[in-house]
Amino acid sequence: MESKKYQKIVDKHQPKEPKTFNLLAAFITGGIIGLLANLLIDVYTYYFHIPTKTAGIYMLITFIFLACLLTAIGVFNNLVKKGKMGFIIPITGFAHSMQSAILDYKKEGPIYGFGSNVFKLAGSVILYGVVSAYIFAMIRYLIFGG
Amino acid sequence: MTGKFNNVYVKETSLVAGKLEKEGKLRKYYDKTYNTYSIEKSFELSEVKMNNDAIDILLKKSNTPVEKVDLFVGGDLLNQICATCYSTKKYNKPFLGVFSACATSMESIIVASSFIENNYIKNAICTTSSHNLTSEKQFRNPTEYGYTKPKTATFTSTGAAAILLTHEKTDIKVANFTIGKIVDLNQTDPNNMGAVMAPAAADTIFEHLTNLNITPDYYDLILTGDLGIYGKEILKDYMKQNYNITLENYNDCGTMIYDMNKQKEITSGGSGPVCSCLVNYGYIYNMLKEKKIKKVLLVTTGALFSPTFTFQKQNILAIAHAVSLEVAK
Numbered sequence: 223m224e225s226k227k228y229q230k231i232v233d234k235h236q237p238k239e240p241k242t243f244n245l246l247a248a249f250i251t252g253g254i255i256g257l258l259a260n261l262l263i264d265v266y267t268y269y270f271h272i273p274t275k276t277a278g279i280y281m282l283i284t285f286i287f288l289a290c291l292l293t294a295i296g297v298f299n300n301l302v303k304k305g306k307m308g309f310i311i312p313i314t315g316f317a318h319s320m321q322s323a324i325l326d327y328k329k330e331g332p333i334y335g336f337g338s339n340v341f342k343l344a345g346s347v348i349l350y351g352v353v354s355a356y357i358f359a360m361i362r363y364l365i366f367g368g
Numbered sequence: 369m370t371g372k373f374n375n376v377y378v379k380e381t382s383l384v385a386g387k388l389e390k391e392g393k394l395r396k397y398y399d400k401t402y403n404t405y406s407i408e409k410s411f412e413l414s415e416v417k418m419n420n421d422a423i424d425i426l427l428k429k430s431n432t433p434v435e436k437v438d439l440f441v442g443g444d445l446l447n448q449i450c451a452t453c454y455s456t457k458k459y460n461k462p463f464l465g466v467f468s469a470c471a472t473s474m475e476s477i478i479v480a481s482s483f484i485e486n487n488y489i490k491n492a493i494c495t496t497s498s499h500n501l502t503s504e505k506q507f508r509n510p511t512e513y514g515y516t517k518p519k520t521a522t523f524t525s526t527g528a529a530a531i532l533l534t535h536e537k538t539d540i541k542v543a544n545f546t547i548g549k550i551v552d553l554n555q556t557d558p559n560n561m562g563a564v565m566a567p568a569a570a571d572t573i574f575e576h577l578t579n580l581n582i583t584p585d586y587y588d589l590i591l592t593g594d595l596g597i598y599g600k601e602i603l604k605d606y607m608k609q610n611y612n613i614t615l616e617n618y619n620d621c622g623t624m625i626y627d628m629n630k631q632k633e634i635t636s637g638g639s640g641p642v643c644s645c646l647v648n649y650g651y652i653y654n655m656l657k658e659k660k661i662k663k664v665l666l667v668t669t670g671a672l673f674s675p676t677f678t679f680q681k682q683n684i685l686a687i688a689h690a691v692s693l694e695v696a697k
Contacts, residue, residue, distance in 0.1 A: 225554040228606065232555070232563040235601045237519040244516060293512055302514025303633075309514070322512035326505055329410040343509065 244306045251308030259285060259312075282313055289317035294325065319343040370546040370579035376481040377538040377696065378531060379491070380430035381649035384422045386500065386526030388634070389646060392626040397650025398527075399425045405501050405526065411511070412451065415444065415499040415528070419455035422528035423495060430532050432491065434459050437532075441465075441480045442495035443472040444641055445503050445524075452495060469670030470565075470594050471548070472496050472641040473529065473648070474689040478545050480533050481691075490535050497528035498640030507558070507675060520560040522596045522622060522639035529645030540656050541696040543663070546576040548688040550672065555684050558673070561639060562599020565669035568686035569595065569603055572667055574611045576690050584615055587692065588661035591652065593644035593668035594622035596637035621647035644668045656695055665692045 259281050266277035292298040298318050302309045309315060323342045327335040341348065383398045390401035400421055408414045419442075427434055440459065442452040443466045456463045468475045473496040480492035501511045503524040509515060533542065551568040569592045577584065584590060595603055600620040607613045621644040622637030638646070648666050655661045672685040 224610075227609075228553045228567060231602055231605050231609065232560075235563075235598050235605065236560075237598060239518060296512065299512055299514030303516070306516055319510075319513060322510040322514075325512050326510035343513065 247304075247306040248308040248311070251305035252311055253308070255285075255308065255312050255314065285312070285314055286317040289314035290321040293318050293321040298322075316344055316347060319347075370544065370576055372544050373481050373485050373542050375535055375537075376484045376542040377534055377536060378540040378542060378653070378693065379432070379534040379536070379538055380426055381531045381653050382422050382426035382429055382529070383646060383650050384418050384425070384528050385642075385646060388500075388523075388631060389525055389527055389625060389638075391631065394625055394646065394651050397654060398646075399429070402526075405499070411499055411501040411505065412446065415446070415451040415497050415502055416454045418499070418526075418528040419444075419451060419495055419497045419530075420458060422497070422530040423455070423459070423493060426493065426530040426532055432532060434461070437461055437491050437493050438489035439464065439480060439483060439492040440495065441476040441492060442497075443467045443476060444497045445469065446506060451497055451499075451502070455497075456495070468668075468687055468689060469672055470639060470641050470643065471668040471670030471687055471689045473645050474545075474666060474668040474691045475547075477531065477533065477542065477691050478547060478689060481542050481545070484533055484535050487535070492533045493530055494533065495528065495530045496641045496645050498524055498526065498642040500524045500526045500640075503640060517635050518559045519635060520557075520562060520596070520598050521635045522561055522594060522637050523626075523634045524640040525625060525638040525643040525646060526640075527642045527646055529642050529649050531645075531649055537696060539696055540653070541694050542691060543694040544576070544580060544665075544690075544692045546572050546579070546690040548572040548575075548690070551686050551688075552683050555686075556678070556681075558671075558678055558684065560598070561594070561671050561684075562596040562636065563602055564671050564684045565593075565686040565688065566595055566599050566603040566606055568688040569593075569667050569669045570607050570611065572688040572690050573607070573615075573665075574613065576665065576667075577613070584613060585617065587663045587665045588617060589652070590615060590618045590665045591644070591648065591667065592618075592620045592688075593670070594637065594639040595620045595669060596622050596635075596639070597628070598636055624651070641670075652693070656693055659695055663692060663694045665690055 262281045263277045266272045324336040327339040384400040385398045440463045443449045444451040476494035483489045555564040625638045626634045667690040669688045
């Protein structure tokens with residue numbers, strides 16, 4: 223009973239998070255990243271005559287590299303603080319989570335340090351990404367016949 | 369449990385602090401500050417170095433050779449309180465490690481004072497340290513990982529603090545103490561530590577006042593450790609509703625260190641074991657020395673939890689220990 227009464231006091235003093243602003247900021251930054259990615263694919267296909275499918279892969283590699291670089295020089299976390307989760311949801315966020323874990327565990331060495339901790343945050347994404355890919359591929363195969 | 373010490377005095381204190389603390393409001397009370405989080409090979413070793421610096425400065429400031437110190441008592445936030453253990457090794461002296469998360473500083477004073485009070489020892493040093501990035505790494509995400517912090521989150525302070533307690537009479541006396549109980553009011557949000565720890569602080573303050581049969585205005589100032597701006601309001605409200613005590617001469621150390629208007633990254637205030645010390649051992653200690661205030665009650669609050677227990681859906685526990693410092697007559 224006492225904890226319920228206390229929860230009421232806590233709720234009373236709970237500050238309002240700027241959810242709409244965060245959502246909007248994430249929408250815009252995420253959108254800008256998507257736009258830049260598409261422009262990059264166009265640049266690769268138009269100027270370097272790379273087939274669109276391969277250009278997509280090159281674009282991903284470029285973005286992964288940029289995210290890792292910005293993480294390593296300590297810029298990426300400040301970008302997230304300003305632009306919110308729009309930076310985290312695309313592949314940049316995935317690269318960032320791995321790179322930041324590597325930096326954190328560098329001092330513990332390559333095996334017990336960053337080797338075993340690199341997927342500390344990204345591990346769940348990989349596991350459930352692979353599992354859901356199997357499930358949806360199976361549904362597609364069974365229902366639509368491939 | 370409340371008690372009284374009759375012959376324990378504070379001889380000297382020392383504080384070292386990090387960059388953001390230096391940019392805060394209490395910078396002139398720090399003996400040494402650093403411009404980087406990484407003063408040694410790793411963040412953990414940096415915390416060890418800060419602790420060593422604080423102890424060295426304390427010994428120098430108080431003109432006490434390390435041979436005269438009979439006991440070291442201390443703790444920090446890292447697993448197995450390693451930062452304290454590794455920094456105390458150098459002095460080759462009896463050592464007691466204590467842990468109450470952010471309430472460690474007052475626990476160490478209570479432990480050391482009881483040895484002095486009973487004439488087992490003459491001088492003792494209590495140390496406390498915390499480092500923003502070692503705590504981030506241990507309790508939250510990798511240090512470089514970017515995420516949006518809720519407004520109620522607190523910011524672990526960086527620095528180390530040491531205090532030399534002695535049986536010889538000085539200006540400042542360690543007077544009353546209360547050892548807190550573990551309080552659990554079903555709080556589970558690690559991003560709202562103020563809400564977790566406020567009831568523990570309230571319980572300890574209430575016990576202290578009731579056992580000594582005094583009112584809050586007996587003290588010139590009552591200070592909690594690191595409740596933050598929201599926790600502070602929760603405590604006042606809870607104190608009023610549950611115990612019918614109005615706290616007026618009250619403040620929270622976590623909200624006093626930083627310039628909250630300019631330093632936006634601090635969110636709701638400072639935290640960590642060293643947070644309360646950065647105020648108590650500097651600003652408050654000097655006010656007592658200059659006799660601007662006569663009696664002060666220091667209530668440090670700690671959240672007792674680990675990421676493992678939180679992931680296993682356990683409540684976050686809280687504790688608060690109180691010690692009062694008085695100008696000696």
